[in-house]
Amino acid sequence: MLVLLPPSEGKATSGRGAPLKLESLSLPGLNPAREAVLGELVELCAGDEEKAREVLGLSEGLRGEVAKNAGLPVAGTRPAGEIYTGVLYDALDLASLDAAAKRRATRSLLVFSGLWGAVRINDRIPSYRCSMGVKLPGLGALGAHWRAPMAQVLPEAAGDGLVLDLRSSAYAAAWKPKGEPAGRTASVRVLHAPTRKVVSHFNKATKGRIVRSLLTAGAAPGTPAELVATLRELGYVVEVEAPKGKGRAWLLDVLVDEVH
Numbered sequence: 001m002l003v004l005l006p007p008s009e010g011k012a013t014s015g016r017g018a019p020l021k022l023e024s025l026s027l028p029g030l031n032p033a034r035e036a037v038l039g040e041l042v043e044l045c046a047g048d049e050e051k052a053r054e055v056l057g058l059s060e061g062l063r064g065e066v067a068k069n070a071g072l073p074v075a076g077t078r079p080a081g082e083i084y085t086g087v088l089y090d091a092l093d094l095a096s097l098d099a100a101a102k103r104r105a106t107r108s109l110l111v112f113s114g115l116w117g118a119v120r121i122n123d124r125i126p127s128y129r130c131s132m133g134v135k136l137p138g139l140g141a142l143g144a145h146w147r148a149p150m151a152q153v154l155p156e157a158a159g160d161g162l163v164l165d166l167r168s169s170a171y172a173a174a175w176k177p178k179g180e181p182a183g184r185t186a187s188v189r190v191l192h193a194p195t196r197k198v199v200s201h202f203n204k205a206t207k208g209r210i211v212r213s214l215l216t217a218g219a220a221p222g223t224p225a226e227l228v229a230t231l232r233e234l235g236y237v238v239e240v241e242a243p244k245g246k247g248r249a250w251l252l253d254v255l256v257d258e259v260h
Helices: 028-046 049-056 064-070 087-092 099-108 142-158 200-217 224-233
Strands: 002-005 109-113 117-120 163-165 185-192 237-241 250-256
Touching: 002 200, 028 049, 028 064, 028 117, 028 142, 049 064, 087 200, 099 109, 099 200, 117 142, 185 200, 185 224, 200 224, 200 250, 224 237, 224 250
Parallel strands: 002 109, 002 163, 163 185, 185 250
Antiparallel strands: 109 117, 237 250
């Protein structure tokens, strides 16, 4: 099972480890695209601060993120699973998983990123600020920049098992499974049961809880249908929209009244 996660806007501070080594990251086929984004982002942020803030969509209160990006080549690193914070990652709480669940998380979780494309939770990266919605002056829109390299690399990473897609729309645009892999992909939406609407906090927290539930249970569903059965066994209320025709992803709605 491959689980596709969004990153978080908020991030922990960079670690005290050695600076970034692109060659050490998972999915090395993405490295040329990573190098291009990193190079332009650092150059942008080392220059005109106001222009960098405008391009990155940063408020006055986040001005310090520009200098942080400018120092990425020499910044300390820590595992991506420690860098990403926020509602989803708080609910997932990787640090408290037992050893077996942590091994499963390392194998199955893939976090999408405007800067790195996608990384595994044990990949060592510095803290940064660069969402998938950014349009860099030279490279253009990052969502479009990542599509070709992702299309080359991600099908192999997905293997022949279930793909559980928990990404937000901006990150989902960077890679959409096609053909046979799409037929074993399940995209999950979390709805507030009383209103039948997507509510950000419910959505993020419940997705984190779902991943944690699967990891701690040692569940290994191989198909979207098996995932539905597993989630229901774990106590989730799931509605299913099976694909109409081959090569289309399943859509799962998880209904919640409240988030604990």
